[in-house]
Each structure stands twice: as C-alpha cells, then as structure tokens.
Amino acid sequence: MAQFRKKPVTIEAFRWTGDADQTEDPIWIVEAIKRGDVMFHKLPLTMTIATLEGTMSASPGDWIIRGVKGEIYPCKPDIFAASYETADAPPRDLRTALQMAAGALRSMEHKSLVDPSSPITFVGDWAHFGTMSMMRSRSKES
Structure with missing residues (x-):
C-alpha cells in the first residue's frame, strides 16, 4: 500500500x-x-x-x-x-526545513538556484533540491 x-x-x-x-x-x-x-x-x-x-x-x-x-x-x-507547531517555531524535520528554505530562496533574488519543480532527494545524510544540498545535523542522542 x-x-x-x-x-x-x-x-x-x-x-x-x-x-x-x-x-x-x-x-x-x-x-x-x-x-x-x-x-x-x-x-x-x-x-x-x-x-x-x-x-x-x-x-x-x-x-x-x-x-x-x-x-x-x-x-x-x-x-x-x-x-501542529507554531509557524515561527523551527521545523520538526529536515524535509520541512528544506521546503521552507527552498520557498524563501524562490521568493528572493536567488530564484535561479532552485527550480520549483525540483524534488527533494535524500542520499545518506545529505538532502538535495535543485542545485542546493544540505547535510543533516547529528544530535548528541544519535
């Protein structure tokens, strides 16, 4: 399913x-x-x-x-x-953080960096969207 x-x-x-x-x-x-x-x-x-x-x-x-x-x-x-969480709180997960970052970049002068149709892909500790990548931070518990 x-x-x-x-x-x-x-x-x-x-x-x-x-x-x-x-x-x-x-x-x-x-x-x-x-x-x-x-x-x-x-x-x-x-x-x-x-x-x-x-x-x-x-x-x-x-x-x-x-x-x-x-x-x-x-x-x-x-x-x-x-x-739910307050809209001004930090996002709960990396995917949400990346979606928020991509949205902010799209609305700024950096529009060429992020293609709105680009999917977010994950490889190991890295998340990629458009031409940008972000490494997942490790907490002390992991």
Missing part, C-alpha cells in the same frame, strides 16, 4: 476556554457565530460547529482551527500537539 505524508500548511487556531477568561476571539469565529455556524450549549458546556462533514462538538480546552480554505473545525489538544 502507498504511504502519504501531510503537506506542511499554515493554519489559524485558538484554544477555546469556554469561560469569561477567553481572551482570543478571532474575527473568523465571531463571523461564524453571527452566521449561526457556531453555537454554544450549557449542559454540558460545548461549542458546536457546522462543518462540511456535519456538526462537530468542541469542549473547553479544545483548539478551534480555521483551515486553508476557511473551514472551521475543532481539534482535541493531543491531536493538535502531534499535528
């Missing part, structure tokens, strides 16, 4: 507290509440969100995500932590 890797995408999200301590209410969630796509229920305290897959429920502490196409959906904290 073929295996697939999730593409690195940037999303917007906030953690719903479910109480008066909620300090972050992005405009997109306020607009969804006004449209009636997001509703609140007291017993048990939940937020319901109309999604393309049907109505989904969020509990206090869950993350509320706005995806790449503007879709809104809840995510449990453990799944969120395993799937």
